[in-house]
Amino acid sequence: MMSGLSPTGVINKVAASLVVKRKYSTVEEAIWELALSSVRSKTAYYRRRIRKLEKKYGTSFDKFTAQLKSQATPAEEDDWLEWKSAQSMLDDWQKTYRNLTNESPC
DSSP states (O other): OGGGOOHHHHHHHHHHHHHHTTSSSSHHHHHHHHHHHHHHHHHHHHHHHHHHHHHHHTSOHHHHHHHHTTTOOHHHHHHHHHHHHHHHHHHHHHHHHHHHHHSOOO
């Protein structure tokens, strides 16, 4: 670890620098906003991956899955696995976002 800082120490240092620059009024507020920003970034990333596959195949994941029954090429199977993974990760990050936004900041 650089400079002997723990992960918590790094986050606190970043948040404190944002407070000093008057971007946020407290370290807690800065950490909260950094967390929300990170989660929003992850959901956007997985949405882009899903849209790319929807565009490539011109259909939804469920319809694509039905079309592949017993006739998928190896490339289609790879895309299906990527798509399924992206769907799962998007669901997880959206749940995390809902949980964060349902709690009040510090």
